[in-house]
Amino acid sequence: MVGRLCNAMGDLGLVGATGDDEAAAARVRRDLAAAEAANEALRRANAELALSRAALAAREQQLRLALDAARMATWEWQAEGDRLTGSAGREALYGRPPGSLGTLAAVVAAAHPADQAAMTRAIRRAIGRGPEEAAFDAVEFRVVGADGAVRWLRSQGRVTEREPGTGRPLRAAGITFDVTERKRAEQALREAEARYRVLFDSAPFGVIVLDAATLNILDVNTAASEEFGYTPEEFTRLNIADVDALGDVDAIRRRARAHAIRPGTQEFEAQHRLRSGLLRDVLVRVQGIRLGEREVAYRAHFDITGRKAIEANLARLAAILEATPDLVAISDARTGRAVYLNTAYRRLLGLGENTPPEAVQLLACHPPAVAQTLLEEAMPVAARDGSWVGEGLVMAADGRDVPVSLVVLAHHGPGGEVENYSAIMRDLSELKRAEEERTLLARELDHRAKNALAVVQAALRLTPKTDVVSFAQAVEGRVMALARAHTLLARGRWTGASLAALVAAEMAPFAHGRLRTGGPELRLAPTAAQAVSMALHELATNATKYGALSVPDGQLGIGWWQEVAAGTLHLRWSETGGPLVAGPPTQRGFGSRVLEATLRDQLGGTVERHWHQEGLVCDIILPLERALTRGG
Numbered sequence: 001m002v003g004r005l006c007n008a009m010g011d012l013g014l015v016g017a018t019g020d021d022e023a024a025a026a027r028v029r030r031d032l033a034a035a036e037a038a039n040e041a042l043r044r045a046n047a048e049l050a051l052s053r054a055a056l057a058a059r060e061q062q063l064r065l066a067l068d069a070a071r072m073a074t075w076e077w078q079a080e081g082d083r084l085t086g087s088a089g090r091e092a093l094y095g096r097p098p099g100s101l102g103t104l105a106a107v108v109a110a111a112h113p114a115d116q117a118a119m120t121r122a123i124r125r126a127i128g129r130g131p132e133e134a135a136f137d138a139v140e141f142r143v144v145g146a147d148g149a150v151r152w153l154r155s156q157g158r159v160t161e162r163e164p165g166t167g168r169p170l171r172a173a174g175i176t177f178d179v180t181e182r183k184r185a186e187q188a189l190r191e192a193e194a195r196y197r198v199l200f201d202s203a204p205f206g207v208i209v210l211d212a213a214t215l216n217i218l219d220v221n222t223a224a225s226e227e228f229g230y231t232p233e234e235f236t237r238l239n240i241a242d243v244d245a246l247g248d249v250d251a252i253r254r255r256a257r258a259h260a261i262r263p264g265t266q267e268f269e270a271q272h273r274l275r276s277g278l279l280r281d282v283l284v285r286v287q288g289i290r291l292g293e294r295e296v297a298y299r300a301h302f303d304i305t306g307r308k309a310i311e312a313n314l315a316r317l318a319a320i321l322e323a324t325p326d327l328v329a330i331s332d333a334r335t336g337r338a339v340y341l342n343t344a345y346r347r348l349l350g351l352g353e354n355t356p357p358e359a360v361q362l363l364a365c366h367p368p369a370v371a372q373t374l375l376e377e378a379m380p381v382a383a384r385d386g387s388w389v390g391e392g393l394v395m396a397a398d399g400r401d402v403p404v405s406l407v408v409l410a411h412h413g414p415g416g417e418v419e420n421y422s423a424i425m426r427d428l429s430e431l432k433r434a435e436e437e438r439t440l441l442a443r444e445l446d447h448r449a450k451n452a453l454a455v456v457q458a459a460l461r462l463t464p465k466t467d468v469v470s471f472a473q474a475v476e477g478r479v480m481a482l483a484r485a486h487t488l489l490a491r492g493r494w495t496g497a498s499l500a501a502l503v504a505a506e507m508a509p510f511a512h513g514r515l516r517t518g519g520p521e522l523r524l525a526p527t528a529a530q531a532v533s534m535a536l537h538e539l540a541t542n543a544t545k546y547g548a549l550s551v552p553d554g555q556l557g558i559g560w561w562q563e564v565a566a567g568t569l570h571l572r573w574s575e576t577g578g579p580l581v582a583g584p585p586t587q588r589g590f591g592s593r594v595l596e597a598t599l600r601d602q603l604g605g606t607v608e609r610h611w612h613q614e615g616l617v618c619d620i621i622l623p624l625e626r627a628l629t630r631g632g
Contacts, residue, residue: 072175072176072177072178073086073087073088073089073090073093073175073176073177074086074087074090074173074174074175075087075090075155075157075173075174075175075176076171076172076173077104077157077171077172077173078170078171079168079169079170079171080170082103082104082105083102083103084101084102084103084104084106084107085102086176090176093143093151093153093176093177093178094107094110094143094153095110095143095144095145095146095151096110104123107119107155108120108123110143111141111142111143112141112142112143112144112150114142115141115142116141118139118141119139119141121139122137122138122139123139125137126157126158126159126172127159127169127172129159130167131162131167134158135158136156136157136158136174137156137157137158138154138155138156139154139155139156140152140153140154140179140183141153141155151178151180152178152179152180152182152183153176153177153178153179154176154177154179155174155175155176156174156175157172157173157174157175158172158173158174159171159172160172160173200221201221201222201223202222203221203223203300204223205223205300205301205302205303206220206221206223206224206227206228206300206301206303207220207221207223207224207298207299207300207301208220208224208235208240208298208299208301209296209297209298209299210240210296210297210298210299211294211295211296211297212288212294212295212296212297213294213295214239214249215239215240215241215249215252215253216238216239216240217235217236217237217238217239217240218236218296219232219235219236220232220235220236224301227274227280227301227303228243228272228274228275229274229275229276230275240252240299243272243273243274244270244271244272244273245270245271245272245273245279246270255268255270256268256286264287264288264289265285265286265287265288266284266285266286267283267284267285267286268283268284269281269282269283269284269304270282270284272301280303280305281303281304281305281307281308282301282302282303282304282305283301283302283304284299284300284301284302285299285300285302286298286299286300287300321342322342322343323343324342324344325344325426325427326342326344326424326425326426326427327342327344327345327348327394327404327423327424327425327426327427328340328341328342328344328345328422328423328424328425329341329342329345329362329422329423329425330420330421330422330423331362331420331421331422331423332419332420333410333417333418333419333420333421336361336362336363337357337358337359337360337361337362338357338358338359338360338361338362339357339358339420340357341357341360345425348394348396348397348402348427349365349396349397350396350397350398362423363375365394365395366392366393366394366395367393367395367401370392370393373390373392374392374406374408377390378390378406378408379408379410379421381408382408382409382410382421383410383418386409386410387407387408387409387410388406388407388408389405389406389407389408390405390406391403391404391405391406391428392404392406392425394425402427402428402429403427403428403429403432404425404426404427404428405425405426405428406423406424406425407423407424407425408421408422408423409421409422409423409424437493478534478537478538478594480509481506481533481534481536481537482530482533482534484502484505484506484533485497485502485505485506485529485530485532485533485534486530487505488501488502488505488529489526489529489530492523494526495523495526495629496523496524496525496526496529496628496629497523497524497526497529498521498522498523498524499519499521499522499523499524499532499560499571500517500519500521500522502524502529502532502533502536503517503536503558504517505533506533506536506537506540507536507540507556507558509540510540510541510543510544510549510556511540511549511556514548514549514554514555514556515556515557515558516555516556516557516558517557517558517559518557518559518560519559519560519561520560520561520562522560522562522569522628523628523629524627524628524629525626525627525628525629527602527603527626528603528622528626528627528628530598531598531599531602531603532571532599532620534594534598535594535595535598535599535607535620536558536573538594538595539573539595539616539618540556542616543556543575543578543616546579547575547578547579547581547615547616548575548576548577548578548615548616549575549578550578550579551577551578551579553577554575554576554577554578554615555575555576555577556573556574556575556576557572557573557574557575557576558571558572558573558574559571559572559574560572562624564624567623567624567625568621568622568623568624569621569622569623569624569627569628570619570620570621571619571620571621571622572617572618572619572620573616573617573618573619573620574615574616574617574618575614575615575616575617576614576615577614577615578614578615580613580614581611581612581613581614581615581616583611584609584611595607595620599620599622603622603623603626603627604622604623604626605620605621605622605623605626605627606620606621607619607620607621608621
């Protein structure tokens, strides 16, 4: 470059010049340097422009590829001549050949007939906007391809140029793109929502949707609305604490966490309050899910008020069945094996608490004859009439045959077949023993009554008839003695009477605090009780007339003991403090004959009387086997 500059200076005749010539040369050199710099800048600008054009072409190519991939096209509209142009492939979106959609009218005509009116309104709305409005307008419409397939397009744009002064639209631009897949997804979503709503509202149980964070109610189905008495709109203004009997959000959360059956799911029982204020028992199953940014909980509510009442009744019935002394069993009609045995039946059969009822074949728990009756009579009758009543025997664990009353019931299934038999049995052992005792008692009573009548008859016959008053008193006293013995025996159900009680009862009308008694607790047999009562009465009557009880200071002692080795019962009567006794009476009276008839003749005993000066001592000796009850 310097060479070119020197040559230029030589050509101008400036080489070797001085003064003004040198100044001129300097100016030329500066101008030449500036020109060279300008040329260099121009070359760089040309190079950058070439690169920019290449980049723009690449971007345009990328845009075309992106538009094609997205099934999207650009369009431009000129008001003058209603000219519509656009990117390549625009007509293909409509299923039309290239160049066939050059006007707005052609585009509208390419749409589905049902959507053309909406397109026309959208175009008019966009063109009619004021100059100050820069909003986009959009319309979605269907097109039908040559193959008959229906597709959805969306076209949106805005006015880009207006006539100065009037604001009349001159140009507009926008894009058109395929939204078929989105429309299909939206349609599928709408159908899914419709199906969900149908299922949601047709569920036979209440469903409440909650905001998991607040427990506010977001939605309910028809069943919940009907059960609780709130409209869906009223429900969405409530919190679950408004209907849950706990009434506290924190308490409700704690209960749910305590009954988690797996992550995100809880199941528990609760009480819910209806709009009327009535409380109902419900089984609640909660499932938590995430919808977008919100955690929600679906709560299914099953009204179990009736079930809870049935369970309570069953619990009470089970408690009754377990507490009753009756034997209760339920068997499978097909196998004959037990499906339930109550405590009383288990105890009778000697079964442990852990023995399953299925291990017991119920017919085998009865003697063969009874089992045959049950199989051939009781069960067929129960199947036909519902029940059978009778008696039978059950074999106890200790080998005893226990008499029972039997009620057999048949329980039919939905198809009418017998599914189960139940048997209610009452142990009749005590009743049978009581009947036997009543029979024996009646016989004993009949025997004792006859004996008593015989004694009365003897008293009437043998009592001295010196005068009517004495006769009546004597007979009355002896009958009363028998009556007192009868009373004691009746209290003991004619099994015997206490000797001490008998002595006290017979001496009560005579001794008046002057009696001393002593001896072990013994029970006299009924026959011995009557005989001893008559003997005591006769001795007391004699003591009242002639002995110790005839004077105020007289005393009476009665004692008794057993001689086990000799097998005898001894009863001693001793009087003291009465009139002096000169010796035995000179003649045998009625009292002596009674003592001998009752004690000797009836019981095989002996009577020994000792007439001491201070008073009578009478020893009565009776054989134990006839005098006392067994174990007496």
